Ligand SMILES: [Zn+2]
């Protein structure tokens with residue numbers, strides 16, 4: 201059902217739906233070899249990115265993904281482990297010399313948290329604008345010196361509404377329709393999960409969330425559910441504070457509860473990612489399998505998965 205391959209994709213010939221778990225670690229902490237959270241949804245000759253954790257720039261390159269094929273960028277929420285590498289990703293995927301962005305792409309993410317500091321803290325738009333400002337010297341030089349396009353004009357930032365009670369279409373093009381729903385990741389607001397519908401199947405990305413009924417609705421009958429998971433015992437065993445453990449319990453999901461979400465939504469396959477705290481793969485899998493009868497995969501950085509294999513068995517619609 202999936203292959204763990206380091207062979208880069210060739211988007212010139214790629215057809216169907218492939219999900220690449222570019223990075224699978226929660227953070228901001230380095231507790232092992234895995235990259236920080238980032239997921240690519242590859243549809244035919246283009247791809248979409250969800251979150252920009254530490255290591256995503258190199259991981260995307262090694263997966264064969266180049267900015268010139270990027271069709272959308274999505275941010276689940278503004279915890280730094282999800283956006284820390286956005287600056288590098290943009291700077292290393294910009295313009296023809298690096299097979300980077302040449303035409304505008306949407307950047308879709310949360311607006312400012314209206315409940316904190318009177319809404320004065322940066323949302324997605326200010327995040328992007330600040331990156332452009334911080335690197336204005338380099339950007340200006342490369343525009344003149346190398347004839348690169350103006351990066352700011354290639355990024356069409358769209359901030360989402362504060363909360364969606366039900367799955368809501370936030371983006372649509374010829375290859376995907378993307379729904380978002382608000383998830384429960386206190387004290388972070390807004391926080392979103394995204395579902396990508398394609399002609400080859402669907403994939404749902406949980407973002408960071410505790411057990412969330414809204415996510416069950418979003419993931420209804422999805423072909424592949426990428427769900428976050430935390431091993432609380434890892435932190436308990438290391439003597440983390442009660443407040444820290446409480447945060448983990450209230451705003452993240454145990455693998456058994458991730459399995460519950462998969463079972464209740466009727467997801468056809470569960471992938472555990474954004475792994476917080478370390479454990480053997482067999483532990484993660486057994487926990488999820490205690491509540492979910494379908495296939496469970498523990499994501500690794502660079503793992504390529506092919507959901508919707510039933511679609512692949514049908515005659516290709518891409519030859520037109
Ligand atoms: Zn996170």
Ligand SMILES: [Zn+2]
Nearest residue numbers: 277279385408
């Ligand atoms: Zn978070």
